[in-house]
Amino acid sequence: MFEAASRGVGMDPAGPSLLGSAPWALDRFVKGDTGPLRRLVQEEGSSGGSEDQAPYIAVVCNDYRKAWATDAPLTVRWQQYRKALAGAGQGGFGAFSGQGFNEGPTDGGDVCMSWPRGNTARPQPTDLELPGVPVLVLSGDLDANTPDANGRLAAAKFRGSAFFSVRNAGHVPELEPTGCVTGVTSRFIRTGTPGDTSCLQGLAPIAVTPVGR
Template sequence: MERVLVPSGAPPPVRRALTRAEGQFDAFSAKGFARGTMAEMCITWPSEGTAKPYRSTGVFPDVPVLVLAADLDANTSVASGGAAARQFKRSTLVTVPNMGHVADYNPSGCVASLVTAFIRTGAVGDTTCLKAIPPIKVHPVRGSHD
């Protein structure tokens, strides 16, 4: 069985979820799952030798697809997530409240549990834990012009 390579910057709940799920990634290798769902992929993309951007043919496989859209994501909007989800017959769009670009990093472990459930079963399951994700505390910054 392949050992899970948990990214060093992952919050503890994500680290625990990946470690607990070792060997249960179905069609994915543990390394592919851990690296393919974490921010490290975005930071180094596109790397040298990366293929040119894919131009959609509009023909997509008929497979279960999970699209996570974080409501505070400044890079990819919830509307863009919805547009991506609509291209697949069996997609599920989950909007994650109070999170930015990498919703998987939610420290409660809620999003990681939804992803794990989806990989194991092809369905998201109960999403009520999303309601417990607290708002991000924002503190005003006052400049010298105040």
């Protein structure tokens, strides 16, 4: 839910958002009132159903880590997947249970189980020596999909990189309405330097429904 909620957050800071309503809805849920959380899930489901998921699924099923061998037949994939879930107690999923790791994200679980074996790209190399060209990496600090830590890792691959965390922004920080982020990006494209980036730390916080109301 947090991953989905962070996608467009910051686009309208003063307006209602899934991320801004989630803490209150979760607080009501643990106190026995399931209505607010159910409504948020239903609203997210109805809005997400109109998106074109084909390009997204193509990336997930080619590039993302899975709990089975991509060259295995479908029946074997299911066996490997269930074995991975059953082996959660062995620590293979860090702080998460096997079920939580595989089924928690929108791109986890068995979403790619039937992806064609002959249509799976080779894993992308992670140890390439990349050129020292100017590279700008911007991460929204509310992004649960590609958080700041991932942005820093990407920037570190280039010797001529600059990394900036955008406060109060989600998965696409350029959507914020002031023009701050697009201005920094435009200057970088035109000049090779981001210029004054102080506005990245001054974007308005999103509206949050107070817990307990």
